[in-house]
Amino acid sequence: xxxxxxxxxxxxxxxxxxxxxxxxxxxxxxxxxxxxxxxxxxxxxxxxxxxxxxxxxxxxxxxxxxxxxxxxxxxxxxxxxxxxxxxxxxxxxxxxxxxxxxxxxxxxxxxxxxxxxxxxxxxxxxxxxxxxxxxxxxxxxxxxxxxxxxxxxxxxxxxxxxxxxxxxxxxxxxxxxxxxxxxxxxxxxxxxxxxxxxxxxxxx
Amino acid sequence: xxxxxxxxxxxxxxxxxxxxxxxxxxxxxxxxxxxxxxxxxxxxxxxxxxxxxxxxxxxxxxxxxxxxxxxxxxxxxxxxxxxxxxxxxxxxxxxxxxxxxxxxxxxxxxxxxxxxxxxxxxxxxxxxxxxxxxxxxxxxxxxxxxxxxxxxxxxxxxxxxxxxxxxxxxxxxxxxxxxxxxxxxxxxxxxxxxxxxxxxxxxxxxxxxxxxxxxxxxxxxxxxxxxxxxxxxxxxxxxxxxxxxxxxxxxxxxxxxxxxxxxxxxxxxxxxxxxxxxxxxxxxxxxxxxxxxxxxxxxxxxxxxxxxxxxxxxxxxxxxxxxxxxxxxxxxxxxxxxxxxxxxxxxxxxxxxxxxxxxxxxxxxxxxxxxxxxxxxxxxxxxxxxxxxxxxxxxxxxxxxx
Numbered sequence: 223x224x225x226x227x228x229x230x231x232x233x234x235x236x237x238x239x240x241x242x243x244x245x246x247x248x249x250x251x252x253x254x255x256x257x258x259x260x261x262x263x264x265x266x267x268x269x270x271x272x273x274x275x276x277x278x279x280x281x282x283x284x285x286x287x288x289x290x291x292x293x294x295x296x297x298x299x300x301x302x303x304x305x306x307x308x309x310x311x312x313x314x315x316x317x318x319x320x321x322x323x324x325x326x327x328x329x330x331x332x333x334x335x336x337x338x339x340x341x342x343x344x345x346x347x348x349x350x351x352x353x354x355x356x357x358x359x360x361x362x363x364x365x366x367x368x369x370x371x372x373x374x375x376x377x378x379x380x381x382x383x384x385x386x387x388x389x390x391x392x393x394x395x396x397x398x399x400x401x402x403x404x405x406x407x408x409x410x411x412x413x414x415x416x417x418x419x420x421x422x423x424x425x426x
Numbered sequence: 427x428x429x430x431x432x433x434x435x436x437x438x439x440x441x442x443x444x445x446x447x448x449x450x451x452x453x454x455x456x457x458x459x460x461x462x463x464x465x466x467x468x469x470x471x472x473x474x475x476x477x478x479x480x481x482x483x484x485x486x487x488x489x490x491x492x493x494x495x496x497x498x499x500x501x502x503x504x505x506x507x508x509x510x511x512x513x514x515x516x517x518x519x520x521x522x523x524x525x526x527x528x529x530x531x532x533x534x535x536x537x538x539x540x541x542x543x544x545x546x547x548x549x550x551x552x553x554x555x556x557x558x559x560x561x562x563x564x565x566x567x568x569x570x571x572x573x574x575x576x577x578x579x580x581x582x583x584x585x586x587x588x589x590x591x592x593x594x595x596x597x598x599x600x601x602x603x604x605x606x607x608x609x610x611x612x613x614x615x616x617x618x619x620x621x622x623x624x625x626x627x628x629x630x631x632x633x634x635x636x637x638x639x640x641x642x643x644x645x646x647x648x649x650x651x652x653x654x655x656x657x658x659x660x661x662x663x664x665x666x667x668x669x670x671x672x673x674x675x676x677x678x679x680x681x682x683x684x685x686x687x688x689x690x691x692x693x694x695x696x697x698x699x700x701x702x703x704x705x706x707x708x709x710x711x712x713x714x715x716x717x718x719x720x721x722x723x724x725x726x727x728x729x730x731x732x733x734x735x736x737x738x739x740x741x742x743x744x745x746x747x748x749x750x751x752x753x754x755x756x757x758x759x760x761x762x763x764x765x766x767x768x769x770x771x772x773x774x775x776x777x778x779x780x781x782x783x784x785x786x787x788x789x790x791x792x793x794x795x796x797x798x799x800x801x802x803x804x805x806x807x808x809x810x811x812x813x814x815x816x817x818x819x820x821x822x823x824x825x826x827x828x
Contacts, residue, residue: 255560259591286560326530328561 237269242386247294254290254328257281262291265384272307272349272383280381287373290332294365301360301388303352306343309380314345315370323364332369345374349383431491431532432466432475433520434459439481439511441542441572446601451571454606455539456502461607462537463498465616476523477501480516481509487519491527511542517554521563534563540581541571548583555587566615570599570606
């Protein structure tokens, strides 16, 4: 489900709507089967710089075009659409399968699991195409895993830019961080409002 | 301090009965495994280690990745030797065990002890290696024991397929007098990719070099980590205290030296003044002042702290007026010399011409342009020059404080 913009993208509008890259927790972004460890972080940038390929880009290992990118966000986001800019000469990815809110997926998991949504991509060297999501399924995304199983015929897959359009909520779907387990309850830790209000019964 | 989950693959095939590694190949291997487990858990408390055997009836996981060292050591007991090693299956099972680790943030690593001949062909091993690399699993290979044709080549090919940025290593250990564990201690398998190995590895290496089981401070960090830590901390404190004491002693020694030299200066000055005294009446008057000046200077010598720099002037004034008071002050000041800080280097004060002349100007009846006073200053200058050369940086400090 690709759609093209019906207006020129020099507008201010476009860049501000592709702003979810600011909510990505870059330090925790990882990729499997990348040729240069850490190069995955370079594909998350502002809309204006999506064609700026002077920096690094993400490339898979020689002879194996499969790529798996794990992206955690700093808060829950709603994703409306995704844009991918690949490389030239058949190195663009041809398929995209995404998984939501799953940690630690590796290739065998990705190949066997049913993705939340998958797209057939086209070669999108100018980043004008965006792939819309089934919005109802992408309502509270804490992390997203992108699986690119194949390329357009080349031995490797190159990705220059990954963009997300949507909105960020300020919520965090996080693990419960502070829990206190008690072996024996201490009444003074459990003063209720009635007791502290100076009622007749007082727990010290 | 890399957060890592490690699976160790042990070779317990028939070839391990051989005694070319003391006491037997299997025992040497077990010792090496124990050491590695200790090193991993010490370098990062959240590291986990698991163990599986590759031979026997089939590949069997003895303990899944855990940070409990006791569990790991316990499962090494009562292992039986037999069968043939299945390297490919062993590595694949290890990879599966790592995949299901509890903490997904840990890096994955497999350590393989390859003691018996390798049955698989190079292609198959390379495929396995590629799969490990794709899933970013690092692999360390310990090549020991049997050395038949092609084994080394196959293992090297496997390493080349897995290696991603030098995170994987291979070590060839030939049979010989040195134990397997000792050889491994100095390798990156132990020290972990050159991050500067854990203290455990370092101390174990020192022990191996010394040839005695003497760990740092004679306490095995493994057996009693708290004691080892306490000993290390008290050693540091002792060292720091000794340094401070030595510094203190050095300062006091140098100060006493200067004090002695200053006294000599005052003596010679007095002698020279006595000589010129007869010539000039003016000098007579100046002489009394000079005496009190000497007293004042001697006093300011005993004055330790720089914060009292201004007070030096005041005390000198008081001293000039009242010799008894000067004496009393001197005594009281001498008591406080012990507490002197390193800042108070009074010879610097005196070396500073402007400061001295300002003191002199404030003294009643002393004319800084007086030749005898100038003589005193000159001799003071000469005395304090050697010290001045030593601590030139103190002089600008004095400047600021004024």
